[in-house]
Structure formats: C-alpha cells, structure tokens
C-alpha cells in the first residue's frame with residue numbers, strides 16, 4: 001500500500017493535477033489534487049509538558065475516592081460501603097472541631113473546612129466515631 005501511495009504521489013508530480021495517475025486506477029479512487037499525506041501530529045502539542053504517568057504519592061493503589069461530610073454533629077452518610085483500595089475523605093462542614101477515630105487510625109482535630117483521608121486496603125468493617133463527641137458514630141464497610 002505504501003508503494004502504491006508513493007507511486008500515486010509521483011504520478012501527480014509527473015503528470016500534473018489534471019490527470020488521474022494510472023498507478024492509482026486499480027481499485028482506489030484517484031486522489032486528484034490531494035496533497036501528499038501530512039506527517040502524523042506529534043504525540044504532545046509543542047509547549048505542553050509531558051504528563052507524569054505515575055500516580056501521585058499515596059494514590060498508587062487507590063481504586064476510588066469517597067467523601068463523607070461531617071455536618072450538624074453527624075457523618076453524612078454515616079455508613080458507607082467501598083471497594084478494597086478506596087480512599088475515604090472526611091470533610092468537616094461544622095463550625096465545631098471533630099476527630100475521626102477508629103481502631104486503626106485517628107485524625108487530628110479537624111476544624112471547619114479541614115479534611116482527613118484514609119485508604120482502606122483490607123476488606124472488613126471499620127466502625128469509627130468522633131474523638132471529641134463519642135455519640136457521633138459511623139462505619140466503613142470495605143468489600144473485596
């Protein structure tokens with residue numbers, strides 16, 4: 001196919017644009033005034049930095065991200081089922097401070113607008129509460 005294309009281009013150059021080159025007369029439609037095929041575009045536009053394909057640190061094994069809001073002294077939603085490898089992010093929408101406290105991890109005191117994240121890589125149930133207000137309860141269920 002490449003040889004035919006080259007011959008077609010040569011035919012255009014030799015015989016001019018008014019005549020269809022014979023080499024392309026087999027089955028293909030004569031290209032007529034078509035220009036030679038342009039070079040393929042570069043993989044990245046000039047000036048565009050090459051994106052880093054590696055995930056950022058801490059995100060290598062993250063399969064999904066779930067956000068839980070802390071609002072009116074409650075976790076919303078209070079019970080979440082996530083796949084193994086999910087990252088859960090708690091965001092404090094309250095004016096009061098809260099702490100995410102579970103058997104295996106504990107956040108700092110989160111002020112309004114602050115967030116805490118934890119990646120759940122092992123399936124299981126992870127009940128948690130607020131370290132300041134123990135009546136605030138939640139549970140993360142990590143499926144396989």
Ligand SMILES: [Cu+2]
Nearest residue numbers: 098130132133
């Ligand atoms: Cu709290």
